Amino acid sequence: MTSFPRDFVWGAATAAHQVEGNNINSDLWVLEHCKPTLFEEPSLDACDHYHRFSDDIRLLASVGLNCYRFSVEWARIEPEEGHFSISELDHYRRVLACCHENKITPMVTFYHFSSPRWFAARGGWEKRDAGDLFVRYCERSAKHLGDLISLASTFNEPNLPQLLRWVSNVEIPFTTVMRMSRQATKALGGNKFGCFFLGDADRLQHHMIAAHHRALAALKSGPGAYPVGVNVSLQDEQAVGPASKRDQKCAQVYDPWIAAGGHSDFLGIQVYTRCRVNKKGDMGPEHGVEVTQMGYEFWPDALEVCLRYAADRVKVPIYITESGIATDNDARRVEYIQRSLEGALRAIASGIDVRGYIHWSLLDNFEWIFGYRPKFGLVAVDRTTQQRTIKPSAHYLGEIARHNRMPHPASVG
Numbered sequence: 001m002t003s004f005p006r007d008f009v010w011g012a013a014t015a016a017h018q019v020e021g022n023n024i025n026s027d028l029w030v031l032e033h034c035k036p037t038l039f040e041e042p043s044l045d046a047c048d049h050y051h052r053f054s055d056d057i058r059l060l061a062s063v064g065l066n067c068y069r070f071s072v073e074w075a076r077i078e079p080e081e082g083h084f085s086i087s088e089l090d091h092y093r094r095v096l097a098c099c100h101e102n103k104i105t106p107m108v109t110f111y112h113f114s115s116p117r118w119f120a121a122r123g124g125w126e127k128r129d130a131g132d133l134f135v136r137y138c139e140r141s142a143k144h145l146g147d148l149i150s151l152a153s154t155f156n157e158p159n160l161p162q163l164l165r166w167v168s169n170v171e172i173p174f175t176t177v178m179r180m181s182r183q184a185t186k187a188l189g190g191n192k193f194g195c196f197f198l199g200d201a202d203r204l205q206h207h208m209i210a211a212h213h214r215a216l217a218a219l220k221s222g223p224g225a226y227p228v229g230v231n232v233s234l235q236d237e238q239a240v241g242p243a244s245k246r247d248q249k250c251a252q253v254y255d256p257w258i259a260a261g262g263h264s265d266f267l268g269i270q271v272y273t274r275c276r277v278n279k280k281g282d283m284g285p286e287h288g289v290e291v292t293q294m295g296y297e298f299w300p301d302a303l304e305v306c307l308r309y310a311a312d313r314v315k316v317p318i319y320i321t322e323s324g325i326a327t328d329n330d331a332r333r334v335e336y337i338q339r340s341l342e343g344a345l346r347a348i349a350s351g352i353d354v355r356g357y358i359h360w361s362l363l364d365n366f367e368w369i370f371g372y373r374p375k376f377g378l379v380a381v382d383r384t385t386q387q388r389t390i391k392p393s394a395h396y397l398g399e400i401a402r403h404n405r406m407p408h409p410a411s412v413g
């Protein structure tokens with residue numbers, strides 16, 4: 001089998017804060033400008049996608065892709081608590097309309113890590129009523145945008161705070177975090193600055209899972225009829241020695257959100273690598289294995305394993321809402337895509353209902369605390385001129401998308 005199912009969706013993804021530029025009303029903008037800060041550099045103009053979205057969407061269509069996954073920015077849509085900006089909602093209507101004009105299926109994420117400043121200043125997701133505010137924003141946005149949406153997700157990787165409790169390849173300097181949070185709290189004059197990345201992960205998860213279920217209904221309350229899911233971060237977790245610690249990690253980091261996806265219209269999975277876990281916890285990269293610019297292993301086989309892990313736990317369709325690699329060597333990206341998709345095909349051949357593959361990312365962009373250094377894009381961006389240059393990997397993926405099949409016979413066992 002080398003062909004993908006009929007109507008398979010082929011796309012590339014971005015997130016508002018990472019590409020739009022000048023997301024100045026967001027909590028992350030505040031953190032980026034604290035001294036000290038965890039961020040290597042601030043996002044500033046990013047890829048100026050806010051103004052250049054139509055060129056970028058045309059570019060995505062021109063290589064042969066048929067889906068654009070992007071996020072709408074809460075900090076723009078609700079700049080002050082309870083005040084919704086019609087002009088920003090209209091902006092996202094134009095983005096959605098542009099997708100349709102280019103025969104691109106828009107997949108909208110309603111929360112991709114960033115929150116409005118006012119939300120952070122009142123304590124963020126740790127606050128008991130945080131979900132009420134998120135649901136209201138979803139409902140208001142869906143009312144304005146719903147007729148143009150084709151697929152939607154409530155949250156992007158809401159399990160990340162749980163995952164961060166385990167990672168060993170990123171050293172998070174605790175004192176910098178504390179000083180940065182104190183400064184942000186002071187800058188906004190709130191009680192305790194509540195950002196998605198910081199804070200009590202269990203409390204946050206509890207509130208976000210409840211908010212997800214309520215947001216499903218809110219997103220369906222407006223015009224349009226589109227499937228709504230949640231996009232969960234997964235890794236191929238490999239036990240070294242006894243499996244108990246690995247199983248504990250999976251139960252803590254993945255299973256609650258996979259279950260939430262199972263009670264939605266679809267589950268989105270986002271996969272980049274594997275992780276070896278021994279009795280002490282995460283072990284970091286194995287000696288001799290290639291690592292990407294993110295410091296974790298080049299491990300495209302993770303996608304198939306994660307598809308099987310998810311499919312064992314849910315009955316709903318699965319979309320691969322992110323998969324990708326940070327590298328300066330585009331030939332490695334081509335190989336990563338090829339091997340990931342071969343794995344996806346094996347999973348599909350064994351009966352798993354996979355509906356689409358969306359590559360992270362369309363553009364080289366702002367990779368959170370790592371700034372602009374890691375290159376995840378199918379398209380390079382010169383941040384001085386904002387000129388876009390299509391990489392060979394974009395054409396490679398576009399060819400697969402156009403023919404809905406792998407270019408060479410894939411080994412499907």
Ligand code: BGC
Pocket residue numbers: 015018156157233270322360367368376
């Ligand atoms: C996130 C993206 C991020 C990407 C690469 C995912 O965790 O959804 O925002 O840029 O992975 O690290």
